[in-house]
Amino acid sequence: xxxxxxxxxxxxxxxxxxxxxxxxxxxxxxxxxxxxxxxxxxxxxxxxxxxxxxxxxxxxxxxxxxxxxxxxxxxxxxxxxxxxxxxxxxxxxxxxxxxxxxxxxxxxxxxxxxxxxxxxxxxxxx
Numbered sequence: 001x002x003x004x005x006x007x008x009x010x011x012x013x014x015x016x017x018x019x020x021x022x023x024x025x026x027x028x029x030x031x032x033x034x035x036x037x038x039x040x041x042x043x044x045x046x047x048x049x050x051x052x053x054x055x056x057x058x059x060x061x062x063x064x065x066x067x068x069x070x071x072x073x074x075x076x077x078x079x080x081x082x083x084x085x086x087x088x089x090x091x092x093x094x095x096x097x098x099x100x101x102x103x104x105x106x107x108x109x110x111x112x113x114x115x116x117x118x119x120x121x122x123x124x125x126x
Contacts, residue, residue, distance in 0.1 A: 028052065041066025054081025069095025084109055 033046040043064040057078040071093035079085040085108050092101035
């Protein structure tokens with residue numbers, strides 16, 4: 001289970017570095033895939049990012065399986081040319097001690113509607 005946790009932690013830490021590296025490269029598309037297999041299990045990790053006509057997207061997936069269990073993690077973020085955006089992070093795991101999952105998501109519609117904070121700040125003149 002330690003290997004699975006290490007893989008998930010490494011994937012989470014790689015996200016900011018990957019986003020920075022994609023910006024430095026100034027490419028319209030970026031992709032990377034790693035696959036590993038050995039006597040203690042197998043793991044895969046992929047990153048894809050794309051910009052096209054004012055929209056951009058980022059997707060990262062990783063999975064690992066070994067003698068102590070299996071785990072999966074995915075993160076995606078998109079931004080449209082009209083200001084709409086979405087973020088989703090999901091992870092799941094199963095092992096000898098049980099199973100679990102977690103999800104976080106957020107989105108904006110990109111329309112002219114103001115959020116609660118910006119509407120309040122605008123109303124008081126800030």
